[in-house]
Amino acid sequence: MRSQELPSKDNQEAPATKAWVGAGLLAALGASLCCITPLLAIMAGTSGMAASFSWLEPLRPYLIGVTGIVLGFAWYQKLKPARNIDCDCETNPKPNFMQSKAFLSLVTVFAAVMLAFPSYAHVFYPQAQAQQQVAPNKANVQTVEIKIKGMTCAGCEAHVNSEVNKLAGILKVETSYANANTLVQYDKSRTDVKQIEKAVSATGYKVTETKKK
Structure with missing residues (x-):
């Protein structure tokens, strides 16, 4: 009689890892939203909404910390050694891209870019020059x-x-x-x-x- 198929390590941890990755992305976006919104507002021609998320600024250090913790835990889940299970099991199919280390790497890089956004956001704004053409009195x-x-x-x-x-x-x-x-x-x-x-x-x-x- 064929042994019962057991879920692989990747399949067992996929839902938990996805949840941690999602939480990390949300925290990174939240930490940068106060600076992303003004740029989006200008691009949309509705600059009045630029300060909509300025209330998030005091929370930025905490959101950065949350991002580091949840993505760090996601990496721990991904890299920790698999438990050895002695059984005559069928081999499960290869995990999909969203369960792979490559996807987690992309998410980590994206989160880092978002967290650093306030330091380079000014380069995306139009460099309007003063319109004064003649020396004033x-x-x-x-x-x-x-x-x-x-x-x-x-x-x-x-x-x-x-x-x-x-x-x-x-x-x-x-x-x-x-x-x-x-x-x-x-x-x-x-x-x-x-x-x-x-x-x-x-x-x-x-x-x-x-x-x-």
Whole structure:
């Protein structure tokens, strides 16, 4: 009588491994969503939704940790030695691609790219230049500092710079997510503080305070 076929190690662990891989992907995406959303918003032409996931920024360190733990465990499950079972069993078919080490490697690389996204997000933003063509009268040059809530990475800085530079009369824009502000030098004969605040607000980030320098 033929022995009963027993499931292979790969088939036994496939559901658990898939769950860990899925959790790792979700955690990696969650850790980067606050910086991915502004870029997607610009591409979709709906920049007002850019700050929708800024509330995830304080959770980013924890999400990075979760990503490392769950993918590390998935690799442990994949690489641990198989238990030896003495039986006259039929050989099970080769596991499919989604159960393979190659797939887990791709997922790990993708997660790493997502986690690093905030550090290189700014390169994807359009490099809008200030539209000022003629040297302004020095008496018309003013600088304003606008405090902004909701920025989370260098991509957010590029987003604000891009929107403000679309205005006529902008001479220089320096935005810092670390300082939660933007410093704008402008020609007051061509634009004003209200227009600059409106451009910042159009990104989806919140203007909290404005000070003229």
